[in-house]
Amino acid sequence: MVLTESVNLPTEEELTVQEVNLSGPALKAGAFHLGKACEFENNEFVLCRDELKDPRKCLAEGKAITNCALNFFRQIKKTCADEFMQYVHCLDKSSPDQKFEPCRKTQTVFDKCVKDNLGIERPPYDYYARVHVHQTARPRPPVEGPTVYEDATPGLPPDAPKPEAKYGSRYLFLW
Amino acid sequence: MHRVLQIPLPSFFVSCLSSVRFEGHQPNHQFYQNKKDYFWRMSSSPSYKQDLPPPGGYSSIPFKRVPAKTFFSGWALIGGYLGMTAGAAYLYFLNCKSVKATELEMKCASFALYPMLLAERDRAYLKQLRKNRDEETELMKNVEGWKTGTWYGEPIFYTKDPDSLTDPMYAEFYVHCSYKDFMTRGGMMLMS
Numbered sequence: 120m121v122l123t124e125s126v127n128l129p130t131e132e133e134l135t136v137q138e139v140n141l142s143g144p145a146l147k148a149g150a151f152h153l154g155k156a157c158e159f160e161n162n163e164f165v166l167c168r169d170e171l172k173d174p175r176k177c178l179a180e181g182k183a184i185t186n187c188a189l190n191f192f193r194q195i196k197k198t199c200a201d202e203f204m205q206y207v208h209c210l211d212k213s214s215p216d217q218k219f220e221p222c223r224k225t226q227t228v229f230d231k232c233v234k235d236n237l238g239i240e241r242p243p244y245d246y247y248a249r250v251h252v253h254q255t256a257r258p259r260p261p262v263e264g265p266t267v268y269e270d271a272t273p274g275l276p277p278d279a280p281k282p283e284a285k286y287g288s289r290y291l292f293l294w
Numbered sequence: 295m296h297r298v299l300q301i302p303l304p305s306f307f308v309s310c311l312s313s314v315r316f317e318g319h320q321p322n323h324q325f326y327q328n329k330k331d332y333f334w335r336m337s338s339s340p341s342y343k344q345d346l347p348p349p350g351g352y353s354s355i356p357f358k359r360v361p362a363k364t365f366f367s368g369w370a371l372i373g374g375y376l377g378m379t380a381g382a383a384y385l386y387f388l389n390c391k392s393v394k395a396t397e398l399e400m401k402c403a404s405f406a407l408y409p410m411l412l413a414e415r416d417r418a419y420l421k422q423l424r425k426n427r428d429e430e431t432e433l434m435k436n437v438e439g440w441k442t443g444t445w446y447g448e449p450i451f452y453t454k455d456p457d458s459l460t461d462p463m464y465a466e467f468y469v470h471c472s473y474k475d476f477m478t479r480g481g482m483m484l485m486s
Contacts, residue, residue, distance in 0.1 A: 154406025181413030
């Protein structure tokens, strides 16, 4: 394999945390409220992944996300378990790809419960496709400049004379 | 009426032929102008009926053009076509909008879940990378001169930072798995 011993890989213990042990329909049912509840963590993690492009350097942010999602679903279970399960069943059984249309009624009930208990309002349907501004304390990664080669040919000095072409240039209609 | 045969033939033969010919009614071309006259002359009661127009004459021949009944004029048809098309385009626009909204909502649900799933995937991925590297070290420990991640000490990348994480190839990542798992994952990649 391409990985040598000099590559630092995190150990098994560092990587083992409690994962969100939920099925697809349950995740989808809570997706909109989850994204709103863990918005800062999500943005932080995705920004980290996008800037550093290395999964090893964003483990802490990833753990924060998983922790936030776990807390969110625990709260849901504590307060709106029935409404949530009804919505999940509807999403699961109504269509092969968990469409939202057939489940607007159960969704309304669930949304109302979440708003009453957790104070999270369901964002508009295109909220996560919009552009958002994220305020972060994360330092900007240094921008890597162009590669400089020591044996490259030295260019002309900036004040080198640039006389007109001695014999002009060809001209064929356009160039 | 008698016709004398000029052919010299034996006498018995002549009489025989003559009797046959005179018994039948052979037309005399000098007297009868055509065959029809000959027929009517021979009938016992010839009755003629002249074919004539019906009383009052024939009706006129209907040669005038009878065009189909027109419900709409040409301009009305064009206007109707444009109107129908405009109405249908509006309905299509409404439907399109709703379909796009549906797709966007599904996409947004995925976007909301994406960071959580990506974090989970990263951890599983790094775990598997470590397992693969340990497995390779264990497998090749008896091979002299073998260094993990290289070809007998010759690295794949020379100028890269030695700590940089290079994603292994798909087949390399699954090299210690069973062939079935390898192919299943490949099929899943195609399906998703």
